[in-house]
Amino acid sequence: MSNRDFTEKEIKLLEKNRYTNSVTPKGITYTEEFKLKFVLEYEKGKLARHIFEECGFDISIIGIKRVKSSSERWRKAYYEHGESGLRDSRTDSSGRPRIKELSLEEKYARLEAQHRLLQAENELLKKIRSAERGLNRKELSPAQKFCLIREVIEKYGLKQMVRHLCEVTGVSRSGYYRYFSAPAEGKRNEQEAKDEISRGMILKAFLFKSRKKGARQIKMTLEGHFKVTYNLKRIRRIMKKYGIICPIRRANPYKQIMKATQEHQVVPNKVNRDFKQDIPYKVLLTDITYLYFGKGLRAYLSTIMDGSTNEIVAYHVSDRITMELATDTLKKLKKKRNFRLAKDALIHSDQGTHYTHPDFQKLVKKMKLGQSMSRRGNCWDNALQESFFGHLKDEALIKSCTTLQELKKEIKKYMTYYNYHRYQWNLKKMTPVQYRDHLLKTA
Incomplete structure (x- = not known):
């Protein structure tokens, strides 16, 4: 039987024996009387376990390993020093030889080892706290802690301190060894x-x-x-x-859409957010946005988007926000090759002055387009255009442009990328042009 810890019940049982000096969960000490009796009986040829049993000890509780080690220790002490060898001034009087006085070198080495251990503990805990702050207070995984433990062990030469450092960080020693197997x-x-x-x-x-x-x-x-x-x-x-971070558009808490005191419905809202009708060029959406570039420069972008495919079918960039910004975009759409409007097609916008202007509405009628407008101050009625402008400002290299010509060139490159190469989750993972062709084939 191995030197296992004693249970509370076993401790109470062992303490009742008159030859017991003291008992702890880890071990037992015996009286000098018993040790002397044991040595004398052993010299007569009796077996060690029989002597213990005759004196009232249960070998199944004490363990044969403890009996053998005690027997060897007591006999050696008796042969070398006689009965005095079985005496011990310590409270834990077990017959073991007294602890020798440490030399100055040994004391210094022990203090140095303790200092290294404290340094390692502090550094390990600092690294864990620092890493968790970087993860917004999320606790490190056991694997991450294992790596930090190994790092400080190698730095301070504490190969025998694995168990202690694992306890400090709240991970298992077996898990540590298994991780590095x-x-x-x-x-x-x-x-x-x-x-x-x-x-x-x-x-x-x-x-x-x-x-x-x-x-x-x-x-x-x-x-x-x-x-x-x-x-x-x-x-x-x-x-x-690997820290590959994508641009994320965050809402601006200071930029709020102000509602008008009077709702002026110039043209009824015929779309009612039903942008996706699975018919290319049936519902066209248009809007204008600001583009800030260079050193405090500003330009304006007007676009027309196909609601069913998200394709940008026409656009115009200008450094002035004149009426022509909207009408020139419509004219570009009219001149576009291979562009055929669907039956009952209409163009949807907000209630901006560009779209309520007679010139714009006249051109819309001339192109045989119906017209629809969002409710005043309600951006959701033209959400697809707002979403596109957000992606454009995130992904296009607008701020690096220094002149209007550079800006126009960059916008042109982005429009080609957006229509032909930018896959969209809600378009069955196709690009706008691919999805348009897909709808035309299945029509």
């Missing part, structure tokens, strides 16, 4: 190699056409252009692991 290391190295390959592909899609993208855009670009299929969770894991 040869099979686990091999599996992680294999996974690391796979992740590096995935990272390369994801970066290609992320930077495709020099436009940064989010996880869903990356997935669609991989499938549509590179013919590679990755799970969304995998893409997000790789992006998080």
Whole structure:
């Protein structure tokens, strides 16, 4: 039987024996009387376990290993020093030799080891706190803690302190050794190699056409252009692991849409947010936005979008917000080759002065288009256009342009990218042009 800890019941039972000096969960000490009796009886040829049993000890509780070690220790002490060798001035009088006085060198080495351990503990806890702050107070995974423990162990040479440092950080010692075992290391190295390959592909899609993208855009670009299929969770894991950050549009809390005191419905809202009618060029959406570029310069972009496919069918850039900004966009649409309006097509806008102006409405009628307008102050009635402008300002390199000509060139490049290369989740993972062709084939 091994030197297991004693239970409370076993301690009480052992304390009742008159030859017991003291009992703790870890061990037992005996009286000098018993130790002397044991040595004398052993010299007569009796077995150690028989002597213990005759004196009222239960070997199944004490354990044969404890009996043997005590027997060897007492006999050696008796042969070397006689009865005095069995005496011990310590409270834990077990017959073991007294602890020798440490030399100055040994004391210094012990203090130095304690100092290194304290340094390692402090550094380890600081690293964990720092890492958790970087994760917005989320607790580190056991694997991350194992790596930090190994780092401080190698730095301070504390190979024997694994158990202690694992307890300090709240992870298991067996988990630590299992994590750094040869099979686990091999599996992680294999996974690391796979992740590096995935990272390369994801970066290609992320930077495709020099436009940064989010996880869903990356997935669609991989499938549509590179013919590679990755799970969304995998893409997000790789992006998080390697710090591939996509531009995220955040709402501006200071920019609020002011509602007019009087609602002036110039033209009824015939669309009623029913943008997706699965018929190309049936519902056209138009709007104007500001573009800030260079050093405090500002331009204006007017666009016409196909509501069913999100394709930008016409646009116009100007440094002046005149009436021609809207009408020139319509004229560009009219001149566009291979453009055929669907039956009962209409154009939808907000109630801005450009769209309520007689010149604009006259041109709309001339093109045989119906007209629809959002309710005043309600951006949701033209949400697709607002969404497009948001993506444009995130993804196009507008601020780096220094002249209007550079800006027009960049907008042209972006429109080509958006229509032909930017896959969209809600368009069955197709680009606007692909989805338009898909609708025309299935019509």
